[in-house]
Amino acid sequence: MNFAATPARQGGFLNLGQIALQRLTWAAGGLSILAVVWLIAGHLLTSNPKLASYSTFGLIPTLQAFPDMWEAGKIQNASMASGYRLGAGLLIAILIGAPLGVLVGRIKWFAAYSNSPFQFIRMISPLAWMPIAVLVFATWNGSIIFLIAIASVWPVLFATAAGLAKVDPAWFKVARNLGAHPLQMLTRIIMPAIAFDVFSGIRLALGVAWIVLVPAEYLGVTSGLGYAIEDSRETLTYNHLTALVLTIGVIGYVLDSILVLLIKHFSWHRGGA
Amino acid sequence: MSIRGTEIKIEGLSQRYPSRKVPTFNRVDLISPPGEALAIIGRSGCGKSTLLHILAGLTKGTEGRVLLNGTEVTGPSPRWVMMFQAPHLYPWMTVTENVGVGLTFARWGKKEIAERVTEAIRLVELQDFAQANVQDLSGGQQQRVALARSLVMEPELLLLDEPFSALDAFTRAALQKDVRAISKRLGFNIVIVTHDIDEAVIMADRAVIMAGSPGDIVHELDVDLPDPRDRTDPEVQKLRARLMATFQEAANYKKPEVSLAGAGR
Numbered sequence: 001m002n003f004a005a006t007p008a009r010q011g012g013f014l015n016l017g018q019i020a021l022q023r024l025t026w027a028a029g030g031l032s033i034l035a036v037v038w039l040i041a042g043h044l045l046t047s048n049p050k051l052a053s054y055s056t057f058g059l060i061p062t063l064q065a066f067p068d069m070w071e072a073g074k075i076q077n078a079s080m081a082s083g084y085r086l087g088a089g090l091l092i093a094i095l096i097g098a099p100l101g102v103l104v105g106r107i108k109w110f111a112a113y114s115n116s117p118f119q120f121i122r123m124i125s126p127l128a129w130m131p132i133a134v135l136v137f138a139t140w141n142g143s144i145i146f147l148i149a150i151a152s153v154w155p156v157l158f159a160t161a162a163g164l165a166k167v168d169p170a171w172f173k174v175a176r177n178l179g180a181h182p183l184q185m186l187t188r189i190i191m192p193a194i195a196f197d198v199f200s201g202i203r204l205a206l207g208v209a210w211i212v213l214v215p216a217e218y219l220g221v222t223s224g225l226g227y228a229i230e231d232s233r234e235t236l237t238y239n240h241l242t243a244l245v246l247t248i249g250v251i252g253y254v255l256d257s258i259l260v261l262l263i264k265h266f267s268w269h270r271g272g273a
Numbered sequence: 274m275s276i277r278g279t280e281i282k283i284e285g286l287s288q289r290y291p292s293r294k295v296p297t298f299n300r301v302d303l304i305s306p307p308g309e310a311l312a313i314i315g316r317s318g319c320g321k322s323t324l325l326h327i328l329a330g331l332t333k334g335t336e337g338r339v340l341l342n343g344t345e346v347t348g349p350s351p352r353w354v355m356m357f358q359a360p361h362l363y364p365w366m367t368v369t370e371n372v373g374v375g376l377t378f379a380r381w382g383k384k385e386i387a388e389r390v391t392e393a394i395r396l397v398e399l400q401d402f403a404q405a406n407v408q409d410l411s412g413g414q415q416q417r418v419a420l421a422r423s424l425v426m427e428p429e430l431l432l433l434d435e436p437f438s439a440l441d442a443f444t445r446a447a448l449q450k451d452v453r454a455i456s457k458r459l460g461f462n463i464v465i466v467t468h469d470i471d472e473a474v475i476m477a478d479r480a481v482i483m484a485g486s487p488g489d490i491v492h493e494l495d496v497d498l499p500d501p502r503d504r505t506d507p508e509v510q511k512l513r514a515r516l517m518a519t520f521q522e523a524a525n526y527k528k529p530e531v532s533l534a535g536a537g538r
Contacts, residue, residue: 168361170357170359170361171361171363173331173357173361174357174361175374175378176331176349177329177331177349177354177355178349178351178354178374178375178378178422178426179349179350179351179375179378179379179426180378181378184377184378188374188377188378189363192363192365193363193365266365268364268365268408269364270364270408
């Protein structure tokens with residue numbers, strides 16, 4: 001019989017190595033182009049006497065800043081502080097967003113009533129909450145975590161709801177028919193069925209959270225990547241500033257890549273991601 | 274794998290919905306002995322599918338009760354398993370995982386699950402596809418997986434709700450024969466709901482006809498034919514004609530120019 005048996009989760013096994021290599025080549029190539037552009041811009045800054053004081057923005061001074069900053073623990077401390085806020089904010093967003101998404105996806109009247117208020121609150125810029133957050137929360141950490149949570153709850157909520165809307169109701173009937181308990185229904189049927197959508201939502205949420213985090217840290221706090229950037233600007237150590245910007249990019253990229261892997265792992269859709 | 278059948282006893286079963294004046298069916302009585310393959314034939318909307326759902330414990334009747342070997346059906350159980358029109362497989366699981374899902378619900382050990390699943394997959398002749406992604410299978414193969422998923426529970430009673438109506442004629446014929454052969458080999462009961470006369474003749478030991486509003490069993494006919502049954506066999510043809518005549522009479526059939534739903538397929 002002419003039939004290509006494919007493993008259920010990996011989706012194509014033989015080509016996996018080749019595909020990974022090709023992706024890696026593309027990534028390396030694209031990043032090299034970015035580095036060259038940066039190198040040229042740095043060179044232009046150095047060669048122009050009017051802009052020479054900004055020459056440390058260039059790629060080479062930036063890379064030279066890393067060993068010192070690492071030794072001083074500046075990058076690690078800033079990343080840890082920011083990471084904690086990001087993690088806490090995202091966790092709250094998931095803990096609130098996923099169950100609310102289940103309600104929106106499963107209960108018609110809840111979806112009908114909640115749609116307008118949710119869309120309304122969603123359209124308020126997370127940073128517009130800043131003054132309110134500062135008044136309400138006793139600590140800066142608290143208010144930053146609140147801002148991240150309120151920014152990232154929406155993608156999780158709406159992705160979960162959209163995932164549930166696509167679930168075949170007969171899957172529940174079959175499971176019940178085969179003797180599934182409510183908890184098994186949740187862990188064996190609902191969760192794997194919507195994991196792909198939930199992680200896609202979390203990926204979007206991570207992007208938003210990462211964007212909100214840095215400006216939120218410009219204000220008040222004395223730790224984190226946003227604070228470290230402000231600090232570098234004020235102390236005129238521009239290569240530290242760019243090194244931190246680079247760190248933000250790298251961490252964001254790594255976190256996003258992890259989520260892409262999770263999404264791929266949980267994806268069972270054909271012709272999709 | 275060997276399964277004992279069950280005695281099905283339907284006593285005064287009624288189903289009425291508050292939104293409708295006439296009950297879907299009213300005080301239906303029916304007995305099916307252990308190991309029998311029973312076909313319930315009727316036109317769309319006669320309540321036969323609702324009756325099957327009540328047998329499966331997925332719906333409750335308004336009145337009356339269903340007894341299986343003397344035990345009243347109050348909900349779904351692995352002892353009486355339903356197969357639906359579409360396979361409804363879980364696309365994130367392999368064939369093997371789909372077949373074993375009911376046993377994992379019952380918290381069986383890994384080894385026992387593997388053994389039973391292998392046997393069930395062999396029974397439906399899908400050995401070569403055990404690790405395949407169910408989305409890569411044809412419609413007929415998917416319905417075979419759904420069959421194995423039901424058989425693995427070793428049910429006393431397999432309920433079939435027009436399970437092959439979405440398949441092409443050849444696949445349908447093959448599955449009808451196979452399901453009957455497996456049921457006879459293992460000894461479990463079958464109740465199949467269908468509007469396809471052919472299906473009843475090929476699969477059942479006895480056919481009952483549901484008709485009217487409210488629906489009731491208006492006729493029954495023993496399908497006393499040797500196995501394996503072949504559509505082209507004159508005996509099969511003769512019985513098919515008799516069943517069709519009974520069906521038309523029962524359904525108060527008056528307009529010969531309109532073909533019966535699915536009866537000619």
